[in-house]
Amino acid sequence: MPPILKISNLRKSYDGGFEALKGVSLEIEEGEIIALLGPNGAGKTTLISTVCGITTATAGSVTVGGHDIQTEYREARSMIGLVPQEIALEPFEKVINTVRFSRGLFGKSSKDEKLEQILRQLSLWDKKDSQIRELSGGMKRRVLIAKALAHEPRVLFLDEPTAGVDVELRKDMWDIVAGLKSDGVTIVLTTHYIEEAEAIADRIGVIAKGELLLVEDKAKLMARMGKKQLHVQLTEPIDALPASLKSEHVTLSEDGAELIYTYDTRGERTGITKLLAQVANEGLTLRDVVTRQSSLEDIFVDLVHEDKEAAA
């Protein structure tokens, strides 16, 4: 199946020449949830705004459901829903009218059963006649999502859906996203929160300084996280690994004072007992033993850090 969203070598320079996107390419399959992680100023909002036609790309192309966002703007845009970062709603408007208005903007008939379905899906049906100003912050966020879904888009962009919200509301939002996915909506969300990407995404993209540094299946990233390292610190440094310890899992630190053993925490046997027995057999004495686990956060920090160094 062709990707529902295809971003090819997208570049965006703002007035004054600042390059916010430096050639981003990404293909998204229908029905997946992709989380774009990145620090402040990475270019996440610029990417979303460009795809949604709020800003114009300097170069590159984007297609949604095969429609080019520039040459077939109306078709492409009608397939996209956008939930912006900031809550901008008319305080005196009723919930249902706000959502009806958004639907009308796309020239869709005011099918009340469709509005009811969307409002029910977001647990807003009993608030349909409330004015926006009467709603809690969490409910307002739900209204933003309802508005974005009003014209039945196939791809939903959520720009930092849980920035500044409490833990409970964040979990609520994750449930909503999971529900939308089960209805077949493709979701692209941006976030600063690694645990958010871990909790709901199928794939994770890391963006920094206008570049997409990595896009990977979450399960594969998690498999990487499953790896743990045991650092065996020796009282006396050695020049080389003894033959009995040589394996693809064991390395010697540069100063010869540490054996580094990489193992999979999910395996039935870690091999640690055997390793320590071999260390003892070789007559090596231990000063200390330390374990370290790589996390998505480490991977993220390393990537962003490497990128900063490369730019320096």
Ligand SMILES: Nc1ncnc2c1ncn2[C@@H]1O[C@H](COP(=O)(O)OP(=O)(O)OP(=O)(O)O)[C@@H](O)[C@H]1O
């Ligand atoms: N209209 C604009 N004019 C000039 N520069 C801009 C404009 N909008 C954004 N930028 C710059 O482009 C860069 C990327 O901004 P963007 O808002 O896309 O980042 P972000 O990853 O969404 O950040 P955050 O997580 O803080 O929302 C930033 O350095 C920002 O200052």
